[in-house]
Amino acid sequence: MKKMIVLFSFLLAATGYASTYRDGIYRGYYISGQETQIEVQFTLKNDVMTEAKYRTLQYKDHDWLKEEEYVAKNKGYMGALNYMVGKKVNQAVLDKLYTPEGIETAGATVRGGKLRHAVQLALMAGPIKLAK
Template structure:
């Protein structure tokens, strides 16, 4: 074989290899996840909202919908933590297991087993999660300006929405939600308040234990606008609430409310302002 033929053969082989690489790259340029999403059943926000409890818990995360009903009892935290996100877009909670810390790759692998569809609007178009662009945040704030960073480094609670529970013997007695603004309480509310078979939030004026509900509400009224440290007054609830129809502060269990608030602070921000 002459040198010219060898050179020609090498050139042909090189061009064939180059063509193959270009073809493979073109075929793989489309996102495989996008192709997979096209095969998933479309699920609207309205349909998603129908599955908002322990009996049927669906979540939307990054445009995909997951039926995690069977996993709720196996979740390592209290069931209430998972149920908070049932029936709605839950990307924010997934990406912030703790403030700024997403769930692990192992958790992502577990999640895929519960994939059932893709989230769409009424026109059938994909619904994307509304998440903040971290690159934009980094460009906007320097370490010298980022108050969240300052508070975190000093061990101070961050501004945001918090949710916490007090559980005794596996039963939730107090579930509380509140916002912090510069370390002060706002928007305090009970999401669950019960003892044994008594659901205080379901009581109406005239019920025997309704005065106790009034006192529990007074706790939140007195904490509104106060700094976080005001919770320690609840160790002596008679200093915080009024005597109503013969019920004294001793009727209350202020330590339960303190525990629920501290549980919320330990969990970290539930939602950013």
């Protein structure tokens, strides 16, 4: 009986330290009005976002990653995404995107809910490529 209790305690402790998400590369998006406005790609290792980038950042037919006028305006979106790099992905980090003005490098003009949606969608779908 003691062995069973020790084994159960060990398994319970190990489960407490297990990652929530599988290590790998994730992709998610936000679509509005049949236009993909945000598509993100990020890498998770032990639930920590180690890399992140926008694959698409568009609004009203303007490419905020390529058109010079809009690239100058996208610093807030870059700041919101970079805020998550190096952090464990959890509800508190995701909830911070509801108020991106509190993220020093983001600002009030960022629609953090769009980015949050894209990240959550990626997490729900699972990795597109598992870590080696």
